[in-house]
Amino acid sequence: MIDFLRPDHYVRTVTGITPEWLRSRRIEALILDLDNTLTGWRDRDVPRAVREWMNAVQASGVRLLVLTNCRSIRRVREVEKRLGIPAIGWASKPRRRGFIRALEALACPPDRVAVVGDQTYTDILGARRAGLCSILVDRLTPNEFVLNRIGRCAQMWAIRRMGLVPREELTAEPLDGQNK
Numbered sequence: 586m587i588d589f590l591r592p593d594h595y596v597r598t599v600t601g602i603t604p605e606w607l608r609s610r611r612i613e614a615l616i617l618d619l620d621n622t623l624t625g626w627r628d629r630d631v632p633r634a635v636r637e638w639m640n641a642v643q644a645s646g647v648r649l650l651v652l653t654n655c656r657s658i659r660r661v662r663e664v665e666k667r668l669g670i671p672a673i674g675w676a677s678k679p680r681r682r683g684f685i686r687a688l689e690a691l692a693c694p695p696d697r698v699a700v701v702g703d704q705t706y707t708d709i710l711g712a713r714r715a716g717l718c719s720i721l722v723d724r725l726t727p728n729e730f731v732l733n734r735i736g737r738c739a740q741m742w743a744i745r746r747m748g749l750v751p752r753e754e755l756t757a758e759p760l761d762g763q764n765k
C-alpha cells in the first residue's frame with residue numbers, strides 16, 4: 586500500500602519546480618492542487634512567489650490547470666478568474682475521474698503531464714491511479730480541514746517510513762538520492 590503513496594518527486598514548495606527541470610522531463614502540463622499547494626486552506630489569495638512561479642512556468646510553454654476537491658463552484662470559478670488558468674472543482678481525488686477530465690481539458694498525452702499536490706492520500710495516490718507522474722509538496726500553511734489533519738498524521742508517518750526528504754528545488758542537474 587505504501588508504494589501507492591510514494592511520490593515520484595518531493596519538493597518543498599511549487600516554486601522549487603523549475604522550468605529547466607520540466608523541460609528536461611519533457612513535461613508540457615501541470616495539474617495543480619489548490620488548497621495548501623497554491624493557496625492557504627480556503628484562502629483566496631495566491632502568494633506572490635507562487636504567482637511569479639506560475640508566470641515563469643507558463644512563459645516556458647508549460648500549461649497549468651487546477652484540480653481541486655473543493656466543492657464550492659463559486660470559489661473554483663473565482664480561482665479560475667484570478668489565476669487565468671482553467672480550474673476543475675469537486676474532483677473527488679484520489680478517484681480517477683477528475684484526472685481524466687483534467688487530461689481531456691489539457692489535450693496532452695499522460696506521459697507529458699505531472700500532478701502537483703500536498704496530500705499523499707488524494708493528490709499522489711490519485712496521480713498514481715491515473716498513471717501520471719506525481720510531485721509532492723509540503724503544505725503551504727498548517728491550517729486545514731479537520732479530516733485532513735488526521736490524514737496528515739498518517740501522511741507524515743508514511744513519508745518517514747519511506748525515508749523521503751523534500752528538496753528545495755528540482756533542477757535538470759543529475760541527482761543522487763531518492764528524488765531522481
Ligand SMILES: [Mg+2]
Nearest residue numbers: 618620621703
Ligand atoms: Mg491540498
